[in-house]
Amino acid sequence: MSRWEVGEVLPERAYVLTRADLVRYAGASGDFNPIHWSDRVATAVGLPGVIAHGMLTLALAGRAVAEWTDHAEVLELGSKFTQPVVVPDDDTGVEVRVAGTVKAVEGDRVTLALEVTSGGAKVLGMPRAVVRA
Amino acid sequence: MSLGPELVGRRYPATPPYAVTSEKVREFARASGVAYDGPDGPVSQVPATFPIVVAFEAMGAFLAAEGVDLARIVHGEQRFSYVRPLVVGDRLTATLTIASLRQIGGNDIVATASEIADESGAVVCTGTAVLVHRGVAA
Numbered sequence: 001m002s003r004w005e006v007g008e009v010l011p012e013r014a015y016v017l018t019r020a021d022l023v024r025y026a027g028a029s030g031d032f033n034p035i036h037w038s039d040r041v042a043t044a045v046g047l048p049g050v051i052a053h054g055m056l057t058l059a060l061a062g063r064a065v066a067e068w069t070d071h072a073e074v075l076e077l078g079s080k081f082t083q084p085v086v087v088p089d090d091d092t093g094v095e096v097r098v099a100g101t102v103k104a105v106e107g108d109r110v111t112l113a114l115e116v117t118s119g120g121a122k123v124l125g126m127p128r129a130v131v132r133a
Numbered sequence: 134m135s136l137g138p139e140l141v142g143r144r145y146p147a148t149p150p151y152a153v154t155s156e157k158v159r160e161f162a163r164a165s166g167v168a169y170d171g172p173d174g175p176v177s178q179v180p181a182t183f184p185i186v187v188a189f190e191a192m193g194a195f196l197a198a199e200g201v202d203l204a205r206i207v208h209g210e211q212r213f214s215y216v217r218p219l220v221v222g223d224r225l226t227a228t229l230t231i232a233s234l235r236q237i238g239g240n241d242i243v244a245t246a247s248e249i250a251d252e253s254g255a256v257v258c259t260g261t262a263v264l265v266h267r268g269v270a271a
Contacts, residue, residue: 028161033204045267047207054209054211060165062165062182066178066180073215
């Protein structure tokens with residue numbers, strides 16, 4: 001008997017991203033695309049400014065899933081990157097919020113529908129995770 | 134440059150083997166804000182998005198092979214499905230295939246699939262990505 005119930009709303013998580021986080025993530029992931037650290041390059045290619053790596057935002061969604069499920073095995077994780085998360089060059093950074101709802105329970109496979117927002121706007125499209133829990 | 138339809142179905146050479154070490158996983162987990170205590174735990178799970186490190190190698194090799202400037206690429210979508218969890222000690226390679234390519238509003242929308250396999254050749258994880266190649270304004 002699963003402890004998960006379809007429709008269950010998981011407690012929303014809030015995380016902060018700063019420029020320093022982007023630099024650290026660039027180094028750790030190997031993604032040195034300058035749109036994640038150079039305003040000059042980001043604006044030259046038509047972006048509003050330096051943006052977070054989509055994968056860093058998705059990693060925060062994965063963090064929330066790990067926290068909700070006590071680090072359950074992840075079977076699927078993904079999203080579209082629909083809105084850039086612009087990270088200002090200040091000490092405050094930008095907040096990313098992760099909400100989740102249990103969408104389906106099939107045996108030990110639990111599907112979580114996520115909602116990831118920044119400044120009130122959805123930044124990930126159809127983020128979802130499937131865990132063994 | 135624009136990417137042509139002849140790329141669809143193209144399979145790029147596998148990336149060199151990538152050794153998953155606890156130090157690298159710890160660094161990646163810290164950068165992602167995800168808990169990780171090393172292979173002996175208590176939290177021993179490799180962060181779910183870690184395979185991007187290997188998938189990104191394959192994407193970089195594809196972009197370099199086609200002469201694409203990384204700064205013109207925006208990641209449009211990424212999904213992973215896992216056959217088994219990654220573990221420290223894995224030696225992984227990624228093999229990227231171009232699944233589809235279309236042009237919208239001067240941008241190339243490239244869908245890729247990267248199979249991430251261990252030393253035995255068994256697929257551990259598949260990553261599908263959509264890369265948006267932003268065209269240069271005329």
